[in-house]
Amino acid sequence: MSKIHVIHENPVWLPPLADAFDRIGLPWGELDLSRGTFDLASVPPEGVYYNRMSASSHTRGHRYSAELTAAVLAWLTRHGRRVVNGPRALDLEISKVRQYAALEAAGLTVPHTVLVQDDTDAILAAARRHFAPGPLILKPNRGGKGLGVRLFNSVEALADYFTTAPADEAPVDGIWLLQEYVRAPRPVITRAEFVGGRFVYAVEVDTTAGFELCPADACAVGDAACPVGTEVQAPAQRFTILEQGIEPQLRSRLEGFLAQSGIDVAGIEFIRDASGRVLVYDVNTNTNYNPAAEEAAGVAGTAQSGPGALAAFLAAELAGKQRLAA
Known part of the structure; x- marks a missing residue:
């Protein structure tokens, strides 16, 4: 059958x-x-x-x-x-660099990002040239769930990290990304969910506790992805479905990107800076859904839920x- x-x-x-x-x-x-x-x-x-x-x-x-x-x-x-x-x-x-190229080709804006091989001297030189004095973000090119994404307040803090960083934190493909830290008016990002290339709903995600943004209950990994030197307590509800969704123009552009890229199902994460500019920084084609957020929005178990x-x-x-x- x-x-x-x-x-x-x-x-x-x-x-x-x-x-x-x-x-x-x-x-x-x-x-x-x-x-x-x-x-x-x-x-x-x-x-x-x-x-x-x-x-x-x-x-x-x-x-x-x-x-x-x-x-x-x-x-x-x-x-x-x-x-x-x-x-x-x-x-x-499996490549944020290729994601960013495809997003820009579709007319979307991504944060300023510098690709660097897994070499400490090269990473620090690039950080000083492009992002000094800081803050800046370090992330692996091939990541997932926000794992390995770290915020540093200065290039010096980044240098200190590499003096003690365990070998198993090296990127699996040998590529690190240095990225601008986007200051948002509130500590939140938005994750828009698409199925069949069409918008389903948008989730507001509280980033206070760090960059581990996978919404599934099974994704909890403690503080593995929290910013270096930061001690915070996660809010009771990190994921909230936005009743108003996202603006039609942005929705159309994101759907156009998916169509151009051959992606049927995805969660696309973006952040708004203080001027309202939208910057897209992650496309998750293995998207998961948060049951508590869907329950609170009244869509759990229906065709309007992610799984439905x-x-x-x-x-x-x-x-x-x-x-x-x-």
């Missing part, structure tokens, strides 16, 4: 989606790419493949899952299988494939 195949490497993120799929009777199964063996001479099973590979897979001991997924997606597309968030989406998921909208979209994709095959 034709079904939805969910490509992933982290099963703890699946239950909310599984509940939404089961609620509407959508047939589905897992394709766990934490490891795998595939005969490229064989024909992949029928159905619609939903790619949920995460840029942070290497932090869970799955160092090569993204590379394995890229190979599997090539096999699937060669055989004409419908892949939701296909090869282009995966390529942008995704289930409806995938059901329509599967029905379309079945009609073509009939």
Whole structure:
């Protein structure tokens, strides 16, 4: 029987989606790419493949899952299988530099960012040249969930960090990003959720406790991503769905970016500076949803929720494939 195949490497993120799929009777199964063996001479099973590979897979001991997924997606597309968030989406998921290039090509503004190889002297030289005296942000090119994103009040503080930074914090692809620190009137960012390339809702996220912004309950990682030298207490509710959504012009531009980039499902994070300028700094194609925020907004368990909208979209994709095959 034709079904939805969910490509992933982290099963703890699946239950909310599984509940939404089961609620509407959508047939589905897992394709766990934490490891795998595939005969490229064989024909992949029928159905619609939903790619949920995460840029942070290497932090869970799955160092090569993204590379394995890229190979599997090539096999699937060669055989004409419908892949939701296909090869282009995966390529942008695992590289913020490529994300920023695609965002700018779509007419969106990104923060001033400098790419530097994993070399302390080069990083500090670039920081002094472009961001002195500070503050500035250090982040890995291939991250996920906000892991490894750190705020430094000065270049000197950045230099102190590198004198004691553990080796396992080095970026997995050997690329660090130095980025301007955008001062917002309030300590919040906005995360806009899209399914089928269309806007679903926007979430306001309180950043007081740091840059760990994955909304799923299963993403809690303590203070792993808090700014260096900062001791803060997370608010009781970090994620709040905005009843008014986002302005139509911004919504249209973000949807246009997704269409140009071959991305079907994503959470796009942006911040507004004191002048109201919107800067987009992250595209998460393995987006998760916050159940408490959806409950508070009255959309939990409905087609207006993130999982509900995704289930409806995938059901329509599967029905379309079945009609073509009939």
